Amino acid sequence: MFDASRAGAALRAIRERRPLIHAITNTVVQNFTANGLLALGASPVMADAPEEAGEVAGKADALLINLGTLSDRTLRAMEEALRAANAAGVPAVLDPVGVGATAFRTEAVERLLSAGRFAVIRGNVAEVANLIGRPLPIKGVDAEAVPTAVAVAVARAAAERFETVVAATGPEDFVTDGRRTLIVANGDPLMARVTGSGCLLGAVVAAFAAVEQEAFRAAADALVAFGVAGEIARERLAALGPVRSGRYGIALLDALDGLDEGALAARARVREAEEMAAEGGGSA
């Protein structure tokens, strides 16, 4: 189900077409997200006013809605943008940051899920679990370690419930449409120490969704591309000295900029969830 040459072709398409990604995302990570999209080859636009969000989203190649620093104002912008994206056939990605942590946030996600359709929902496992009313321990915006089998079951249930693709991240990442499930073992633990790396992944999913027909494939390709960039970032730094979180954030952008098809083909670590079951639980 994962084909590295297809992922490479999608990466090439992003660089050739420079898709316009409308990212309504939180103020903590706007800069990092925009730089990450530019490094990947896409064109970010981050208008977040209700007065124009629909007009911008309708002309974009993909829409990202990230709930990080949600406000009443940006929630209205998100609804406008989602409706316009749906009407124009623009794929939309939801990153339900912190859903379940507060009533405001949970209600906002419900409003968005009622207002329109998302091609992909990207969240950590705890957030995905909250989406379907099965809360796991959550602390801040980080998911606690969750057994792989539980994580996969939660992601599948969410995909079925919302008739979408779910890309759930944790020690291992998963993508599922409820029937097919791929497990992506790429990435690096230090990514969790750079604020907005998960949010940037949501934007990377949107960029792949802008150039690929099928959301399931776009999400899988994005997980691999982002995870591989995270691995390359560590290796480059490790050759120079201790790997610290400040320089790692910059190196992650550099790795997205330098990412090529060869690296995707050589480094992708993807398996189907069924294989995992046969292996007895799939600790990576």
Place this chain on the structure above:
Amino acid sequence: MFDASRAGAALRAIRERRPLIHAITNTVVQNFTANGLLALGASPVMADAPEEAGEVAGKADALLINLGTLSDRTLRAMEEALRAANAAGVPAVLDPVGVGATAFRTEAVERLLSAGRFAVIRGNVAEVANLIGRPLPIKGVDAEAVPTAVAVAVARAAAERFETVVAATGPEDFVTDGRRTLIVANGDPLMARVTGSGCLLGAVVAAFAAVEQEAFRAAADALVAFGVAGEIARERLAALGPVRSGRYGIALLDALDGLDEGALAARARVREAEEMAAEGGGSA
């Protein structure tokens, strides 16, 4: 019309006087703008509430208004700040990000241009063209490649219409007051891959306008200083390995910090637009 020793003296004045630059700018680039102003030697203040924007602008040495992530709230702050700046004789710079892309944005620019006077308008060529109702292709916030002669004509028309100085950026940069036009060939293509580099240029223009009497000169000096910093940033990185966009953004701040008068004198590439016509179209 361009005098490198004058530009050097202005840079020195910024470092000695540390002018207070009130930047009402978008949330994507606030951090990068503030760090860029500090690196240059200026003092940023970024208050964007309508309740205090006028009070802050009236005490500042220059005002930057950037429309990136415009909202109803910040638009009111911009109007208050512009009126106070005009009343106090504080030079104001407008960066009409995305004008023409949405009705909200276009109306906001019209409101601002009616509310007061700007010493300099800085935008990419597509934005400047939209200001005068001659739309060019625009994608996201990046201007597509436009012939130099068209770009110059657009910038001159905008300067005449709004009785201001226009600093238009693209593959080459231009500054014009409608009569005089300078073309600045400094800079580096990678600057367009760092989010907020154009927005930071608007802030650099404001910093030079804070210490120079004449807006035309301030804009030209700022274009040269910023472009030279972009060139130095590339050279420093190229000596160490591949030049990637993440580290380039940091190197650009470093180059502003280390910029000196000697570099401006040695590297400035400025010519008058008339010479360009004689050369037959001015590809750089």
Place this chain on the structure above:
Amino acid sequence: MFDASRAGAALRAIRERRPLIHAITNTVVQNFTANGLLALGASPVMADAPEEAGEVAGKADALLINLGTLSDRTLRAMEEALRAANAAGVPAVLDPVGVGATAFRTEAVERLLSAGRFAVIRGNVAEVANLIGRPLPIKGVDAEAVPTAVAVAVARAAAERFETVVAATGPEDFVTDGRRTLIVANGDPLMARVTGSGCLLGAVVAAFAAVEQEAFRAAADALVAFGVAGEIARERLAALGPVRSGRYGIALLDALDGLDEGALAARARVREAEEMAAEGGGSA
């Protein structure tokens, strides 16, 4: 009154417990603050909507309120968060950025000081002076050089007035509860050239307050830890070439990430204010 082994134990506690720091801070520095907290070992959450700020603060391990880009909306969130933090016994830190610069800002601080209690107030000397109605020269958000004896007197008066601990920063930093006063000589001048370094210090104070019972000790330990990180950042860069402000900001995050108890013990430069008087004025 300062014990390096205690400070080291607090640092270790932050890394083991990963306290959740609710930071309602300005949009200029949210990213840098979040990355700084992650580098130190804490977990940031930056929800700033009035609809949820109380719910978030009540579950946090410490609360930071920073007035940088204050708005009517975030002011309401700050009040909600402060009340919830006080009710839940969560220590709160106030960073009154720019108090005294505008009426809006001054009134906002008065509202917050009436609405609840702060364990620590962190500001530069000019801001602390404005808190008690004794304005000093202030330019932008930077305090001008102020004699050490004046700075200490101002900080003590503020601590007494508001029955809190005051951590005042400048060429030297001070922490006082009105009776005891420690002077911390750690740090580096370049920290003032990185936007948000003072704001990040406020967050670091909150992180130490999350794991230490006594606010006075937490503030002193935070000042030492942050100052030592600033020194290490310079040394690492100086070994590689010129020390510039862009790379220094990243190096500061790296130094927080790599900070250990040994560095705190070896580098802490803390003395009691009384000693300073005997030395005749305490220029560092």
